[in-house]
Amino acid sequence: MxxxxxxxxxxxxxxxxxxxxxxxxxxxxxQGKTIRIVCGTGPGGGYDRTARLFAKYLPKYLPGxxxxxxxxxxxxxxxxxxxxxxxxxxxxxxxxxxxxRGLPFAQLLKTEGVKFDLTKYGWIGSPxxxxxxxxxxxxxxxxxxxxxxxxxxxxxxxxGGPASSATQFPLLLKAFAGIKNIQMVxxxxxxxxALAVEQRxxxxxxxxxxxxxxxxxxGIYRALIxxxxxxxxxxxxxxxxSLTNDPIGxxxxxxxSGPDRIGRPFIVPPKTPNDLLKIIRDAFAKACKDPEVIxxxxxxxxxxxxxxxxxxxxxxxxxxxxxxxIVKEFSKYIKF
Amino acid sequence: xxxxxxxxxxxxxxxxxxxxxxIGGAIGFWVGILPGLGGGATLALMIPFVxxxxxxxxxxxxLGMHSVVCTTGDITSVLFGIPGEGSTVATIVDGYxxxxxxxxxxxxxxxxxxxxIGALFGAFFLAIIIPMVRPLVLAFASPEKFVLILxxxxxxxxxxxxxxxxxxxGLLGGxxxxxxxxxxxxxxxxxxxxxxxxxxxxNGLSMIPVMIGFFAIPEVIDLTKRGKAIAGDVSFGxxxxxxxxxxxxxFSNFWLTLRCSAIGALMGIIPGLGGAVSQWVSYAHAAxxxxxxxxxxxxxKGDVRGVIGPGAANNSKEGATLVPxxxxxxxxxxxxxxxxxxFLILGLVPGPDMLSKHLALTYSMVWTIxxxxxxxxxxxxxxxxxxxxxxxxxASVITPIIFLFCYIGAYTANxxxxxxxxxxxxxxxxxxxxxxxxxxxxxxxxFILGDLAESYLYVSTTCYGSAWLLHPKxxxxxxxxxxxxxxxxxxxxxxxxxxxx
Numbered sequence: 001m002x003x004x005x006x007x008x009x010x011x012x013x014x015x016x017x018x019x020x021x022x023x024x025x026x027x028x029x030x031q032g033k034t035i036r037i038v039c040g041t042g043p044g045g046g047y048d049r050t051a052r053l054f055a056k057y058l059p060k061y062l063p064g065x066x067x068x069x070x071x072x073x074x075x076x077x078x079x080x081x082x083x084x085x086x087x088x089x090x091x092x093x094x095x096x097x098x099x100x101r102g103l104p105f106a107q108l109l110k111t112e113g114v115k116f117d118l119t120k121y122g123w124i125g126s127p128x129x130x131x132x133x134x135x136x137x138x139x140x141x142x143x144x145x146x147x148x149x150x151x152x153x154x155x156x157x158x159x160g161g162p163a164s165s166a167t168q169f170p171l172l173l174k175a176f177a178g179i180k181n182i183q184m185v186x187x188x189x190x191x192x193x194a195l196a197v198e199q200r201x202x203x204x205x206x207x208x209x210x211x212x213x214x215x216x217x218x219g220i221y222r223a224l225i226x227x228x229x230x231x232x233x234x235x236x237x238x239x240x241x242s243l244t245n246d247p248i249g250x251x252x253x254x255x256x257s258g259p260d261r262i263g264r265p266f267i268v269p270p271k272t273p274n275d276l277l278k279i280i281r282d283a284f285a286k287a288c289k290d291p292e293v294i295x296x297x298x299x300x301x302x303x304x305x306x307x308x309x310x311x312x313x314x315x316x317x318x319x320x321x322x323x324x325x326i327v328k329e330f331s332k333y334i335k336f
Numbered sequence: 337x338x339x340x341x342x343x344x345x346x347x348x349x350x351x352x353x354x355x356x357x358x359i360g361g362a363i364g365f366w367v368g369i370l371p372g373l374g375g376g377a378t379l380a381l382m383i384p385f386v387x388x389x390x391x392x393x394x395x396x397x398x399l400g401m402h403s404v405v406c407t408t409g410d411i412t413s414v415l416f417g418i419p420g421e422g423s424t425v426a427t428i429v430d431g432y433x434x435x436x437x438x439x440x441x442x443x444x445x446x447x448x449x450x451x452x453i454g455a456l457f458g459a460f461f462l463a464i465i466i467p468m469v470r471p472l473v474l475a476f477a478s479p480e481k482f483v484l485i486l487x488x489x490x491x492x493x494x495x496x497x498x499x500x501x502x503x504x505x506g507l508l509g510g511x512x513x514x515x516x517x518x519x520x521x522x523x524x525x526x527x528x529x530x531x532x533x534x535x536x537x538x539n540g541l542s543m544i545p546v547m548i549g550f551f552a553i554p555e556v557i558d559l560t561k562r563g564k565a566i567a568g569d570v571s572f573g574x575x576x577x578x579x580x581x582x583x584x585x586x587f588s589n590f591w592l593t594l595r596c597s598a599i600g601a602l603m604g605i606i607p608g609l610g611g612a613v614s615q616w617v618s619y620a621h622a623a624x625x626x627x628x629x630x631x632x633x634x635x636x637k638g639d640v641r642g643v644i645g646p647g648a649a650n651n652s653k654e655g656a657t658l659v660p661x662x663x664x665x666x667x668x669x670x671x672x673x674x675x676x677x678x679f680l681i682l683g684l685v686p687g688p689d690m691l692s693k694h695l696a697l698t699y700s701m702v703w704t705i706x707x708x709x710x711x712x713x714x715x716x717x718x719x720x721x722x723x724x725x726x727x728x729x730x731a732s733v734i735t736p737i738i739f740l741f742c743y744i745g746a747y748t749a750n751x752x753x754x755x756x757x758x759x760x761x762x763x764x765x766x767x768x769x770x771x772x773x774x775x776x777x778x779x780x781x782x783f784i785l786g787d788l789a790e791s792y793l794y795v796s797t798t799c800y801g802s803a804w805l806l807h808p809k810x811x812x813x814x815x816x817x818x819x820x821x822x823x824x825x826x827x828x829x830x831x832x833x834x835x836x837x
Contacts (some may be wrong), residue, residue: 043380044673056384070380074750076535083535112528113535156799162526185798186523188791191673195607195666199477201799214685296387300680335526 028276031064033094038071038085040078040099046211048072049300050127050264051098054284057293061283077163077336078103079113086116091269093276097121098266101130101259102165104319106336108327118316121267122277123309127288128210128263128302132169132227133234135212136204137197138219145179145225145238154183156202158193161186162335166193166206168256169227171333173240176249197221209234210303228257231303252330258319262312263305281309337695341463344699348707353396353700356389360400361708365715367401368408371418371548371745375405376671383678391682391697396704398678402671403705404712406650407451411716414443414643415726416566416738417555418548418745423650425547426615429777430635430642432555437638438567441724445582446640447647448713448720450593453586454648455709457597458604458655459702465605466691466698469663476606479804482792483813484606485785488613490821491620495777506778509769513782516541517790524794536754543612545746545759546783552742553763554770559731559738566734567727579720585640592625592641593648600649604656607666612784616777618649624823636775655705662690662698 035058039051048070055068073081078100089095106114136142136155148155159166167184174182185202187193196202204221209231215221226237241253266284268277287293288306297304322330347353360382367378379398386394409420414431427447434443465472476484489510496506519530520540531537559566586593596618603614622645626632635642658675660666665686667673679686690698716723726734746759769776796804804810 042670043377044667044670044677048380049677052380052383056387071751072377072380073752074539075752076538079538080535080752112533113538161521161523163521183798185795186791187795188523188787191666192607195473195660195664196478196795198664198666199474201477201795296681299683300677 028093028279029064030059030062030066030093033064033066035062035066035068035094035096036071037068037096037098038073038081038089040073040075040081040097042072042074046208046302047098047100047264050302053293053297053300053302054127054266054287057287057290057296058283060290061286063279076113077106079106079111082118083113083115085121085267085269089269091122091272093268093272093280096124096266096268096280098264101126101262101265102163102336104259104316105334108319108322109331109334109336111336119313119320120270122270122272123312124266124268124277124281124284125288125309126261126263126265126307126312127284127297127304129229129231129305129307130260130263131209131229131231131234132165132206132257132260133209133212133216133223133237134170134173134204134206134225135216135221135223137200138222140203140222142203142224143222145177145243148179148181148224149177151179151181153181155179155181155204156183156185158185158187158196158202158205160188160190160193165256165260166190168334169206169240172249172253172256173225173243175333176246176253177240177243211301213303214301227260228254229260231305248326248329251326252333255319255322255326255330256334258315261307261315263307265312337467340695341699341702343696344701345703347392347696347700348396348703350392353392356393357396357400357704357708358711360397360402361404361712364401364404364708365408365712368405368410368420369412371412371420371544371552371741373745373748374421374544374671375402376669376674377748378402378405379671379674379678383674383681386678387681389682391684391694392700394678394682395697395701396708398675399701399704400708402675403455403651403654403708406654407448407455407709407712408716410447410451410647410650411444411723412741414447415440415723416552416734416741418552418738418741419544421650422543422547423612423615423653424646425551425612425780426619426646426777427643427650428551429619430637430639432551433636433638434640434643435566435727436568438727439578439638440567440727441578441720442582442585442640443578443638443643444720444724445579445717446585447582447643448716449583449586450596450644450647451651452709452713453590453593454597454600454651455654456706457594457648458601458652459706460655461598461601461652462655462658462705463699463702465659466695469605469659469691470688473605473607473660473663475809478792478795479800479807479810480813481606481609482789482796483810483817484603484609485613485789485792487813487817487820488609488617488785489781489789490817491617492778492781493821494620494624495616495775495781497773497775502775505774509774509776509778510782513779513784514786514789515782516546516779517783517786523791534754536750536752539750540787541758541783542749542755543784544749545755546762547780548742548746549759549762550766550776550780552738553759554767556735556738556742557763557767558770560735563731565728565730578724579717582640583717586644589641589644592622593644596621596645596648597652600652601656603649604653605659607660609788613788614649614653615646616781616784618645619777621645636777651709655702658701662686662701663688 037051041047051070059065085097409424410427412420413424413427417432419425431443492510599618600614603609622641623635661672667676746755749755
């Protein structure tokens with residue numbers, strides 16, 4: 001009799017487990033699990049630093065306090081990592097991606113090797129916005145936009161390559177804002193650009209405001225023009241879109257600045273269950289507002305500004321919803 | 337300045353900083369020995385631990401690790417012909433043939449002692465140039481760097497085989513290396529070159545898989561074919577005795593060691609050139625120091641000077657590479673970028689403050705490099721006999737292990753299967769080059785310098801037109817380059833010797 005009862009209980013448990021798992025939802029817990037953050041850039045850069053910051057603090061807000069490790073997956077300006085997250089990584093909430101915010105341009109311009117649709121990922125959000133500012137060395141004669149327009153010789157601006165926003169931003173200014181003498185000089189990395197400015201080999205560069213804030217505040221660099229996305233302290237700088245009357249120019253500048261709002265995007269593979277995505281999103285939002293995280297980010301010269309996943313997705317959908325003639329015009333200036 | 341130096345030493349000798357330096361050094365010991373896993377990637381793994389540390393504890397911890405990886409990386413290069421680090425490849429060229437001759441102990445003794453002298457030289461160099469560091473770094477803009485790279489390329493003449501045919505083979509090898517360095521997305525217009533539709537190749541060929549394939553795979557094949565241990569039939573007893581001889585070799589070539597250390601330190605200070613280049617330039621310099629052609633012919637076949645030169649240079653550059661990071665906040669490599677991140681976490685702002693307000697801390701970094709290397713080399717020397725005996729393990733046992741390390745080492749470059757494919761392809765190329773007696777170092781020099789040369793020539797021309805050719809520093813460096821390039825011919829004419837074909 002006792003044996004039969006035990007058998008019955010066992011059969012009952014097995015049946016319930018097999019046929020109706022949804023009816024007994026155990027709250028998803030990460031206890032004892034390890035989450036990987038796949039970072040699409042190499043160690044040492046801004047994306048990597050952001051990924052490692054959240055690898056440290058995100059577990060505090062996830063149920064079960066999992067361990068989070070960062071794995072750098074370089075290649076194709078993050079295309080390799082994005083392809084991996086789209087096609088190979090399991091949608092089990094154990095893989096998170098941090099990808100280049102310029103990837104929407106790769107998809108829009110149908111760049112070779114793109115095997116993903118950015119709108120299909122689960123968007124967690126971004127902990128920062130990246131404001132582009134055109135800066136020059138303080139000892140150059142350029143003190144205003146008019147000075148730039150009146151420049152007699154070349155205004156040499158450094159950048160890491162044609163696909164960088166440090167190139168796209170000034171090229172649009174050159175084409176539509178009357179700053180004809182801009183000359184781009186490409187270096188092997190943004191580190192070399194900074195050194196070249198110190199060496200007076202070039203006059204300045206377009207850069208993320210947060211990473212150059214100390215130099216701008218100390219008066220080593222002078223900020224002259226900013227993109228649409230702003231940050232405290234540079235609200236009064238002229239915005240690139242306001243420097244042209246050409247409607248196409250305005251449109252292209254607006255499109256270019258879209259991804260600035262999704263500064264350092266955190267995503268999960270497509271088809272990740274909604275409950276898991278919600279847990280990660282909530283934890284991420286809380287971590288972005290945690291005073292300890294803000295203080296650490298401050299030390300790393302990062303200013304946190306939480307941008308929700310839905311907002312990132314809306315920006316992308318707007319970008320991908322452009323008529324062909326605009327995309328064609330856009331591709332003249334924007335490379336990936 | 338003396339006060340700051342002493343205060344720096346005092347920081348290092350406190351219990352907690354000293355312990356952290358030891359822990360860092362122990363980690364660095366293994367990171368160096370294991371191929372592929374580099375100092376930069378390990379710093380990334382160590383950063384989370386420094387959040388709660390003070391700068392006085394964190395810097396010895398991080399630098400203690402980073403400053404010994406090249407020292408122990410040399411051990412792997414000598415014993416197995418696998419580069420332990422990207423900057424210890426040149427040690428293989430003579431170190432591994434020495435191991436094959438049963439002189440592993442001697443090679444290890446020489447490379448460890450020259451590494452120590454190099455590291456101490458680098459630390460000393462860093463200590464004395466700290467006050468004048470800014471003008472020194474700023475003096476080398478793109479045109480000067482381009483000519484320095486040309487100077488590096490002239491080393492191909494020294495690294496090639498003997499005679500006119502040897503030089504031709506060297507130049508062809510260098511040209512092939514140059515061609516391989518062009519793989520990837522072009523920086524100027526974004527064109528994809530030789531990528532064959534593979535995203536993996538967008539960033540170009542990674543150095544580590546290429547080096548491992550090029551140097552280690554042919555040796556593994558050779559080892560399998562021979563079927564004997566790396567050191568052949570040499571007995572255990574003879575191996576152990578070599579270490580002292582190797583140390584003596586370093587001291588009998590003391591000036592060479594110092595000159596190569598100086599090359600490492602000077603190249604290390606110039607952002608962009610880095611350790612990968614300085615090891616080869618110093619190797620070429622060591623080869624150039626051979627007085628006769630017969631002596632010169634021994635390089636590549638196990639000349640101890642070919643081990644001492646790169647051993648000294650790849651360690652002396654450690655102190656110097658810190659300079660741009662500390663003085664300008666401009667990191668020169670991935671590893672230094674991680675260190676910069678650590679600086680910021682610790683609340684230190686690199687730049688003039690590090691040379692005034694935090695000078696004691698900067699000097700404590702110098703001391704860390706020196707002390708960590710002294711301890712590391714002392715520990716290695718204690719176990720050198722046992723380490724050298726690994727070369728007497730029979731081929732059937734050691735080959736699979738070396739193969740495994742090759743795979744792991746190559747794979748850690750990008751965590752991609754592409755790394756393995758690249759390693760195998762370059763393994764095959766390397767094997768056929770060895771079989772047909774083509775010198776491999778010119779290829780590596782072309783491979784490392786090609787990308788740099790292209791980039792700096794482009795920037796020089798874009799920024800200055802052709803006017804850069806008339807910069808005084810460029811003219812001086814060009815004269816030096818010409819002198820270097822023509823030296824072997826002038827020497828040959830002066831000694832009036834026929835060079836065999």
